[in-house]
Amino acid sequence: MTDAVVEIKKLWTVFKNGDKEAVVHKDLDMTVERGEVLSLVGGSGTGKTVLLRQMLGLEKPTKGEITVLGRPAEELGKRGAATRVGMLFQHGALFSAFTVLENIAFPLRELKVLPPDLIREAAMVKLQMVGLKPEVADKMPSDLSGGMIKRVALARALIMDPPLLLLDEPTAGLDPESSDSFCLLLRALHRDMDLTVVMVTHDLDTLFELSTRIAVLADKKVIVNDAPKEVVAFPHPFIHEFFLGERGQRAMELLREYPFAV
Numbered sequence: 001m002t003d004a005v006v007e008i009k010k011l012w013t014v015f016k017n018g019d020k021e022a023v024v025h026k027d028l029d030m031t032v033e034r035g036e037v038l039s040l041v042g043g044s045g046t047g048k049t050v051l052l053r054q055m056l057g058l059e060k061p062t063k064g065e066i067t068v069l070g071r072p073a074e075e076l077g078k079r080g081a082a083t084r085v086g087m088l089f090q091h092g093a094l095f096s097a098f099t100v101l102e103n104i105a106f107p108l109r110e111l112k113v114l115p116p117d118l119i120r121e122a123a124m125v126k127l128q129m130v131g132l133k134p135e136v137a138d139k140m141p142s143d144l145s146g147g148m149i150k151r152v153a154l155a156r157a158l159i160m161d162p163p164l165l166l167l168d169e170p171t172a173g174l175d176p177e178s179s180d181s182f183c184l185l186l187r188a189l190h191r192d193m194d195l196t197v198v199m200v201t202h203d204l205d206t207l208f209e210l211s212t213r214i215a216v217l218a219d220k221k222v223i224v225n226d227a228p229k230e231v232v233a234f235p236h237p238f239i240h241e242f243f244l245g246e247r248g249q250r251a252m253e254l255l256r257e258y259p260f261a262v
Contacts, residue, residue, distance in 0.1 A: 004067075005164055005196045006032035006055055011064030013047055013054070024050060025061070026220040037190060037197040037210050038225075042217030043238055048200040049090075051217075052166050055198065056087055069164060086157030090169040092149040094141040094156075101127065101137040104155045126155040131185055147178035151185070158193070165190075167199040171206045183209045204243070 013025040024047040032038045040048045053059040054066055057076030066073040069084055076085060094103045105123040108114060114122075127137055130151040141149060150170065157165060170186065171179040183206055190197055190210075201207055207214065208228055215225040216239060224234040232243045 003034045004031045005034050005069055006030070006198065007065075007067040008051075008055075009065045011054075011066065012062045013050060014062040023220060025064075028064070028217075028221045030215055030222045030225060032196060032198055034196055035194065036212040037199065038213045038215060039207050039211040040198065040200045040215050040217060041202065041207065041242065043242075046217040046220075048217060049168055052087075052168055052198065052200060056085055056166060084162050084164065086160070086162040086165045088150070088153050088157045088165070088167045088170055090172055092141075092153035094149060094153060096141050098141075099137065100132075100139050100141070100144070100152050103141070103152055104159055106156060107159050123155075123159065126159050127152075129158070129189070130155045131181075145178075146173050147182065150174065150182055154185075154189075158189070161193070163194070163196060165195050165197045167197060167201075169201055169203075170199060171201065171203050179203070179206065180209075186210060 008028060008030040011025050011028040012023070013028075015022045015024065024045070028051075040051065042048050050059060054061050055068055055073055057068075057073045060074055068076060095106065098106065101120065101123050104126055105119050108119045108122060124134060124137065128134065132148065132151055132155070136144075136148070136152075141152070144152065154170075167186075171182055174182060186197075187210060189195060197210075199206075199210065211228055213226060214228055214231045215222045216231060216234070216236070217223075218236060218238045223236055224231050224239075226234070231239065
């Protein structure tokens with residue numbers, strides 16, 4: 001019996017523009033095991049966010065198979081993914097006309113099975129779980145800092161206690177202190193809620209802080225999917241440029257010191 005939460009087999013993604021075709025993924029295979037934090041990295045145009053959307057059932061691949069928690073991913077898109085998969089979008093994607101608490105509670109309200117008092121209570125629990133004080137509940141998104149927006153969006157993604165969490169550039173746009181704080185929060189939630197996490201990020205500090213495995217998208221497929229130290233040693237031009245260039249040196253020091261990423 002497999003313990004895979006996500007299985008992707010022979011996936012093709014082809015975008016058409018008139019008579020022209022752009023092949024983004026070609027015979028792509030990838031597995032996400034239960035309880036891990038798997039990070040997707042790759043150059044521009046390699047289809048990292050597209051792959052997240054396909055796992056969520058929001059986009060259908062041209063060919064191939066994606067199974068999420070034992071069911072075809074496309075069923076998530078048809079029936080709603082909130083109870084099985086949480087999604088943190090890159091810029092939060094909060095509803096500007098809703099308060100913080102209304103944003104967090106939105107997936108529960110859409111189900112229309114719980115009374116308002118229970119929905120509010122559940123949303124307040126998630127608000128505090130992501131490190132925000134109760135008085136933030138009635139604020140509008142326009143009143144929040146970038147870090148607070150990320151936390152509210154994370155609370156909304158977790159409101160249904162999904163076993164799988166997808167993160168698209170979770171620390172993008174945050175200052176170093178806020179980024180470090182958000183990574184600590186994600187590590188704690190991953191542990192305490194027994195989450196499986198798939199994350200797209202270009203930030204090397206975030207990558208090495210959180211990842212148990214890294215899947216590298218290049219040449220239209222996953223060229224390596226392994227522990228961080230093994231990925232860094234994999235011979236490929238993109239990996240050498242991304243991990244071993246000047247921008248990667250500080251993060252590599254963290255990798256040497258941080259046993260979680262070994």
